Amino acid sequence: MSTQSTVFRRALALPQARIGLVLTAAVVLLAVLGPWLGPWLTGHETTAFAGKPFRPDGAAGTDGLGRDVFTRFLAGGATLLLYAALATALGVVLGTALGMVAGYSGGRLDSVIMRGNDVLLSFPQLVFALLAIAMLGPQGWLLVVVIGITHAPRVARVARQATVAVAGSDFIRAAQMYAMPRWRILLREVLPNITGPLMVELGLRLTYSIGYVASLSFLGLGVQPPAADWGLMINENRIALVVQPWGVLLPVLAIAVLTVGTNLITDSLASAAAGREKEVVA
Amino acid sequence: MVRLIARRLVISVAVLWLVTLLVFVATLLLPGDPARAILGQQATPERIAALHAQLGLDAPVWERYLNWLGGVVTGDLGTSTASQGPVAELLGGRIAASLVLLVLAAVISTAAGLALGTWTALRRGRRADHAVSGASLVVAALPEFVIGVALVVLLSTTVFPLLPSVTLAPPGEPVWSRPSQLVLPVLTLVLVVAPYITRMMRATMSEVLDSGYVEMARLKGIPERLVITRHALPHAIGPVAQVIAIQLAWLAGGVVVVEFLFRYPGVGQALIDAVNNRDVEVVQAITLLIAAVYIVVNLLADIVGILTNPKLRSEVSR
Numbered sequence: 001m002s003t004q005s006t007v008f009r010r011a012l013a014l015p016q017a018r019i020g021l022v023l024t025a026a027v028v029l030l031a032v033l034g035p036w037l038g039p040w041l042t043g044h045e046t047t048a049f050a051g052k053p054f055r056p057d058g059a060a061g062t063d064g065l066g067r068d069v070f071t072r073f074l075a076g077g078a079t080l081l082l083y084a085a086l087a088t089a090l091g092v093v094l095g096t097a098l099g100m101v102a103g104y105s106g107g108r109l110d111s112v113i114m115r116g117n118d119v120l121l122s123f124p125q126l127v128f129a130l131l132a133i134a135m136l137g138p139q140g141w142l143l144v145v146v147i148g149i150t151h152a153p154r155v156a157r158v159a160r161q162a163t164v165a166v167a168g169s170d171f172i173r174a175a176q177m178y179a180m181p182r183w184r185i186l187l188r189e190v191l192p193n194i195t196g197p198l199m200v201e202l203g204l205r206l207t208y209s210i211g212y213v214a215s216l217s218f219l220g221l222g223v224q225p226p227a228a229d230w231g232l233m234i235n236e237n238r239i240a241l242v243v244q245p246w247g248v249l250l251p252v253l254a255i256a257v258l259t260v261g262t263n264l265i266t267d268s269l270a271s272a273a274a275g276r277e278k279e280v281v282a
Numbered sequence: 283m284v285r286l287i288a289r290r291l292v293i294s295v296a297v298l299w300l301v302t303l304l305v306f307v308a309t310l311l312l313p314g315d316p317a318r319a320i321l322g323q324q325a326t327p328e329r330i331a332a333l334h335a336q337l338g339l340d341a342p343v344w345e346r347y348l349n350w351l352g353g354v355v356t357g358d359l360g361t362s363t364a365s366q367g368p369v370a371e372l373l374g375g376r377i378a379a380s381l382v383l384l385v386l387a388a389v390i391s392t393a394a395g396l397a398l399g400t401w402t403a404l405r406r407g408r409r410a411d412h413a414v415s416g417a418s419l420v421v422a423a424l425p426e427f428v429i430g431v432a433l434v435v436l437l438s439t440t441v442f443p444l445l446p447s448v449t450l451a452p453p454g455e456p457v458w459s460r461p462s463q464l465v466l467p468v469l470t471l472v473l474v475v476a477p478y479i480t481r482m483m484r485a486t487m488s489e490v491l492d493s494g495y496v497e498m499a500r501l502k503g504i505p506e507r508l509v510i511t512r513h514a515l516p517h518a519i520g521p522v523a524q525v526i527a528i529q530l531a532w533l534a535g536g537v538v539v540v541e542f543l544f545r546y547p548g549v550g551q552a553l554i555d556a557v558n559n560r561d562v563e564v565v566q567a568i569t570l571l572i573a574a575v576y577i578v579v580n581l582l583a584d585i586v587g588i589l590t591n592p593k594l595r596s597e598v599s600r
Contacts, residue, residue, distance in 0.1 A: 016419070118293070119300040122577045124535020127553070127569055134557040134565040135311040211425035215539050218427045219554055234431060241439050252431050256424055263423030 007196055011265075011272035020264025027258040031077025069237070072228040073250040079140075079223050080230055080255075084209035086144045091151025091209075092202050098152060099159025100186050100194075104167050114160070117153035125150040126212060130221065138221045147212050151205045158201050162194035169193075196273035203266030207259050214255050230255055287585055294581045301573045302354065305566050306347050321363075336361060354570065360563035362556075369567045373549060377571075378456070380537055380548035386464065387471035388530050395476045396522070399483020400515070406488060415484070418477035426536050430470040430543045438466060448545045467544045474536055475529045482525040486518045493517075520587075527583030534575045 011017045102113040120128070125147065132146045166172065167190070175185045216222035217231030225232060230251035237247025317325075317333040341349070353360060359369035398418075402411045421429070438447035446463045490496060491514055499513045500506070538550035545551065549568055556564035 115297075115300075118297050119304060122297050122301055122573050122580070123569070124532065124538075124572060124576060126535050126538060127572050130538070130553060130557050131305065131308050131565060131569045132311075134560065134562065135308050207423055215425050215427055219539065219542055221554070221557060231427075234427070238431060238434070241435065245435070248431060249435065252428055252435075256428050256432075259423040259425065259428075260420050263419065267419060 007199065007269065007272045011268040014268040014271060016264045017268035020261045020266075020268065023257050023261030024265060025261075027077065027254055027261065028081065030074070030254065031081045034074035034076070035078050037074055069233075069244065069247045069250070072233060073230075073246075073254070075228040076230040076233055076251060077254060077258075079227065080210065080213050080217070083140060083143050083147075083213045083222075084206065087147035087151065087209045087213065088202065088206045090144060090148030091205050092155050092198070094148065095152040095155025095201075096159045096191075096198060099156035099161075100163045100190055102156065103160035103163030104182070104186060104190060110160075113156070117156055120150060120153045123150070125208070126215060129212065129216060133216070133221050138216075138224055140223070143213060143216060143222055147209055151209070155198075155201050155205065158197050159194060162197045163190055166190060166193045200266060200270045200273055203262060203269055207262045207266060210255070210259050210262065283588060286588055290581060290584050290588075294577050298574060298577055301577070302351055302570060303347070305570050305573075306350055309562055309566065310343070333363065336363075350566075354567075359567040362564050363559070363561050369564050372552065372564065373567065373571070375456075376547060376549045376552050379546065380541070380550065383464070383467055383471065383537060383541070383546065383548060384530075384533055386468045387475065387533055390468065391472040391476040391479060391529070392526055394472065395479025395526070396483050398476070398480045399522075400487050400510070400518075402480070403484045403487035403491060404510070411484075414480065418480050421473055422477035422481070424474075426470060426474050426539045427543055429473050430466070430540055433466055433470055433473075434543075463544075467540050467546050470540050470543075471533060471536060475533060478529050479522070479526055483518065483522050486521050487514065490514045490518045523586045524583045527579055527586060531576045531579035531583070534572050534579070538572075 098113055098117075102110040123131070128150050129143070129146045132142060136142050172185065172189055175189050180188075213222060214231035217229050218235045220232070220235060223229035223232050225236070233251045234248050237244060241248050317330045321329055321333060350360070357370060359373070361367070362369050362372055365372060398414055402414045405411045424432075434447045436442065438445045445465050446460075447466060448463075495517075496509060496514050499509045504513075537548065538553055540546070541548045541550035542554050549571065552564065553568040553572075555561070556568065
């Protein structure tokens, strides 16, 4: 527990962590409050913020007749955040479990799990998602499941490596001598000691999840019209970029600020975890 | 070492075979009758029966898999349900177009990444280093389509209307006959990949510059230029080569979004179209193709890793 909090404290001392936290918090706040804030706000000041109302020309298959861009922008982050968070959670939990079991057990179970990993790793994540969407259609739960599943082998590699590093330690041997059940050793003894690399992995996967969910919506294969969503908005409005730039610029900026924010936090966590390792070695 | 490489080769072939299995099994996920799922609810019974025959859906699953796999191996990738033409024909020209994009992006991002990484490693802690490191951290976080759209805004529409944002390819004319329309897609891919190579090169080069043999070379009085080109660079290239290859393999996936964004007539855009049309055999062919490219590039990365790192020569087998 204490090792974990020092990593956090050391990460927080870095300037990029603070900038990252501010950027991430700003976009998260916007995305969470936006759906409620939008109608209330734009009832007063629609034109001041939104520019001209945008009429989609039908190429993206939208329903709108002059739908308000700003209202849609405010409402467009919630689904993205929800899907990205769920996909990240699924991927990290699944990957950690697989990696710990493989690294701790070794032998045949290890090679079966890791070969299975290799198969999933031989697809770029987006292409795997497209394969699944081609068969089952663009659906929210499918995005979450498919992005989570493709994260899992990548997380598993890190978790396995970290597990192998601690599996021979004295405290693990002690637990084994007490005949502690394997799942308890993994949860109580191994897991708390590999949180450093896992936190870094969590941040990395969150950044990628945001990118993949937004990309799939941008491709027209994620969140479906007429819902308001940043990725989808960029695709719908980019045809009219010259006439109505806000429909593209606002969501592009929001996604950029969000991913840069989470990446800065991840980077600070990585430096903090690496710093700790060096200290332990020295 | 040869045995190690051979072993790695065998694993790659096995993984590729498992991938074909996965790509085939995915079609079994089609809900209900695949023919109806592909053709939609309004399909006539004759159309459905025809598609059944075309897809060979009446045979048992394993026989369908073997037929399909046999076709793939002999270059018969099936028939596109959307265009009614052979898939191989549909992909022919597009593969070349995508390769142009990939090779250009790979060459430019590798050169830029290595140069920038070395340059910043030599200026560690100075302003230039901070600027490049900060910029690469920011750019590395951005999804491809965000970079691409930002470039369109900057260079093709509102700010500086210099370059075309959409690829026009009249039939029969290769995309590279108009080089200006290649700039934005390639630049997007370079900006996606180069930050990683830069960061890795900077880290590795910094380590090498701090090493004993570089200090030794400097103490002997060898000119700094020679110290870097003869002593430092060769040691840094090995570990970085693997990162480069991984990034290039990654390009194989990133190209899908970039081609869609710029309407570039490559394999990636064909994949998006096929997914939208539920054109199952085209989706199978392209995902398999991309996976194969990915596996081969990763294999090359591992071989380079084995060849360049004396330590890896015995350790890589895990």
